[in-house]
Amino acid sequence: AICKKDAIAFVADAWRSLSESERHYWTEQERNDNLRYVQEKEQHQGPWEQPKRRAKKNPLAPKRPMSAFLKYSKTRRREVKEDNPDMSNTDISRLLGEMWRNASPEERRPYREQEEKERAVYKAEIAKWRADQARIEQERALAMPATSSASSATAESRLDARTDDIAYQHYHPHHQQHQHPPAYDAKIPQVPYEHAKRSNPLNHHDPNGSHFNEPHE
Numbered sequence: 001a002i003c004k005k006d007a008i009a010f011v012a013d014a015w016r017s018l019s020e021s022e023r024h025y026w027t028e029q030e031r032n033d034n035l036r037y038v039q040e041k042e043q044h045q046g047p048w049e050q051p052k053r054r055a056k057k058n059p060l061a062p063k064r065p066m067s068a069f070l071k072y073s074k075t076r077r078r079e080v081k082e083d084n085p086d087m088s089n090t091d092i093s094r095l096l097g098e099m100w101r102n103a104s105p106e107e108r109r110p111y112r113e114q115e116e117k118e119r120a121v122y123k124a125e126i127a128k129w130r131a132d133q134a135r136i137e138q139e140r141a142l143a144m145p146a147t148s149s150a151s152s153a154t155a156e157s158r159l160d161a162r163t164d165d166i167a168y169q170h171y172h173p174h175h176q177q178h179q180h181p182p183a184y185d186a187k188i189p190q191v192p193y194e195h196a197k198r199s200n201p202l203n204h205h206d207p208n209g210s211h212f213n214e215p216h217e
Contacts, residue, residue, distance in 0.1 A: 061129055062129055067115060080092055
């Protein structure tokens with residue numbers, strides 16, 4: 001495989017060997033690209049660089065322990081603040097960093113030992129928590145196809161029922177007009193057909209539930 005340095009040298013030699021007409025093509029490409037950049041720059045609105053956003057931590061995850069230096073700073077900050085009341089928090093943090101770097105190994109030892117103990121506990125807890133999260137995600141992924149298949153089956157059954165209904169309406173366009181008459185009910189007075197026709201000669205509908213074009217002989 002060719003290395004990056006040899007590739008650059010090969011391209012440079014190829015560029016030097018181009019004729020004026022061949023170079024003119026690439027020069028025009030460069031000029032057009034610069035014009036495009038200027039136009040897009042004028043039309044651009046908003047910041048030039050998007051701020052980098054850190055991924056949100058899960059609030060249920062185990063908390064990472066403080067480092068030995070942070071524990072040292074937490075115990076010594078009040079003392080340093082009292083000795084230097086006019087010093088800003090930034091300068092105090094800088095001074096604590098210098099104190100930590102100049103501290104002896106014996107002075108650092110208790111903070112480092114505490115950090116190692118807490119870090120060991122944290123590693124065990126975070127490993128267990130990640131395993132539980134992976135198991136939950138796996139169970140959720142396995143449950144999704146079953147739910148999807150059940151939803152698909154329900155949707156297909158509804159579609160089949162709707163298709164059957166549309167097909168029935170197509171081949172039986174007057175199915176509502178030709179429904180079976182209701183059962184005879186003695187409590188509902190039955191109007192004789194002849195009387196109903198005389199009252200309305202244009203009405204050829206039997207009020208008792210039948211359809212007639214002409215009266216029965």
